[in-house]
Amino acid sequence: MKKMKAGRLSKTTKNDLITYGMVILAYIIVQIFVATGHVSSLIQGLLVPFCTYAIVAIALNLTVGILGELSLGHAGFMCVGAFTSAVFSLAFKQTMPGGPRFFIALLIGAATAALVGFLVGIPVLRLKGDYLAIVTLAFGEIIKNIINALYLGVDGNGLHFTMKDALSLNLAEDGVVLIKGAQGVTGTPNDSNFTVGVILILVTLFIVLNFIHSRTGRAVMAIRDNRIAAESIGINVTKYKLIAFTLSASLAGVAGVLYAHNLSTLNALPKNFGYNMSILILVFVVLGGIGNIRGSIIAAVLLTLLPEVLRGLSDYRMLIYAIVLIAMMIFNWSPNAIFFRKRMRQRLTGGGKSEKEEA
C-alpha cells in the first residue's frame, strides 16, 4: 500500500514538475535567443502577451475543466483587473517605486476581479445548467461598455467619477484624470516585462495545480462529475463552486494586470476585452485540452504566435489559422487519434522496457 501511495504522489507531482519545467525551459531558451539577438522585435513585443494569455487560459481552465462550468466572460474579469490596477499605478506613478507599486497593483487587480467574480457567481452558481455562460457573456460586455463611458479623476479631495465627460469631474487644479472614457487610461508605468510574466505564470500554476490536488479541488471535481452524489456525501455544492470560480476570476484579473502594465495606453476595445477575446481564451482551453493545464499554456502561446508568424501570407492568414485549429482539435479529441497516441506511447514505453531487459 505504501509503495502505491508513494507512486501516486510522485505521479501527480511529476506531472506538475514537468509543467513548471516546461515554462522555465521556455523562458531560458527565449532569454538566450534574445541575448544573442535572434528574436525579431515583433516577437519580442509578443512575449508579455504570451504570458498574459497563458495565465488567463489557465484561469479559464479552472472554471471549464475543473469546475465544469462554462464562462464566456473571462475577458471581462481581465478587464476589471487591468483597469483597477492601471488606475492605481497611474495615481501612484510619482510617489512609489516600481517594484512595490506593481506588487500592490497586482493584489488590487486580483482582489477586485475576485470580488466581481464572487458577486457574479453568488446568484448564478446556485442554478443548474448553462446560466453561468449566459450571465458571464453579458457581464463581459457590460464591464467593457461601462469602462468606455466612465471618467475617473483624482485630486486633493479624493476620487471623482462621472459618466458624462472629463469636465464634469469638477477636479481641483491639482487634479489628474485617470480614466478618460473611451480614450481609456494613458500613461500607465510599464512595470511588466517577460520575466515578471513568467514569474506570474509560475505563481498561477502553483496556485492552480495545488488547488486541484487539495481537498477543495477534489470536492470541486466531485461536483463536476456528479452534483447529486457530491451533495449526498455532504459536500456544499454552492460554496465549492464559488471558491473555484472566484479563484478563476481573480487569476484572470492577474492576467489583466500584466496586460495593462505592458501598454502605455489601455482601452477597453472589443478586440482585447470583448466577446471575441473571451471566445479566443475558450479556444485556448478547448484546444489545449479541457482540464489539461499544461495544454492551455501551449495552446495559448501557439495560437497567439500563429497569426503573427503567418502575417507574410496576408490573405491566406486566417484560412491557415482556421485549418490549424481544426487539425489541433482532431489531434486532441478524435477517438482514433487518441487511440493512435495511446498505442504509440505503449510501443515507446514497451520498447523502453525491452531495452532495459536487454541491458
Next chain:
Amino acid sequence: MALLETKNLGISFGGLRAVNEFDISVEKGQLYGLIGPNGAGKTTIFNLLTGVYRPDEGAILLDGVNLTGRKTIEICKAGIARTFQNIRLFGDLPVLDNVKAGLHNHYPYSTFEGIFRLPRYFRTEREMNEKAMELLKVFGLEEYAEHKAKNLPYGQQRKLEIARAMATAPKLLLLDEPAAGMNPNETKELMDTIRFVRDHFDMTILLIEHDMKLVSGICEKLTVLNFGEVLTQGDTQTVLNDPKVIKAYLGE
C-alpha cells in the same frame, strides 16, 4: 428506541399523492427491505429521507433527532448515507479519490492550507489516504485505487458506491436497488458484501430491491409499498407469503 423512525410521512407532486402516511421503524443493526411494484414511491421515500425532497407532512427521526425538512448536507452529517439506483460515481476521479471525497467532512483543512501546502495538508492527506485504502481493502477494491471510477466493471462500481457512502461514517445506510442490472453471480457476491458491511461496521441498512432472491436472502424485516401507502410490514417470510403482497405484484 428505533434508529430510524418516520411518522405519517407524506408528499404530493401536484395532484399526485406520491407517498401517504408512511410509517417505518428500523432498529439498530437491522437489515430492512423496502419493496413494492414500480412507481410505488420507494425512491421518493429515499429522497425524502435524504432531504432531496421536503415532506409535506410527517416527521423523520434518526436516533431521536428530528431531521424533517433539513438539507441533504445536514442529513449526511447527521448520519444517513445512500447509494443511487443509477450509479452516481465521480467518474473521472480515481477510485481512491472517490472514497476520499466521502471522507471530505471528517478530515478538514482549509483551501489556503491546501494551496500553500502547509504541514496540516500533508498530515491530513496522509491520514485520508490510509483511511481510504483501508476502506477499499474492505471492499476488495484496493487494486483498482488508481483507475478512473468510470472504467471499473459494473459490479465493482456498485461496491465503490457503497464504499464511498461508508466513508461518510453513517449510522444508517440506504441502498437503492443495489442489485439492479446484475447477473445471479454478481447478486450473490453483492449479498455477501451487504451482509459483511452490516457485520463488519455494525451498520443499519435500509434497502430497496426488486430481486426477491436478494430480499428473502438477507432482509430481516420488510415493508411493502403500493401506490404510496404501506401495504404490509413485518418479518420477511410472513410478508412474502401474504396474499395481499402477491396480489399487488401479480394482480388477481
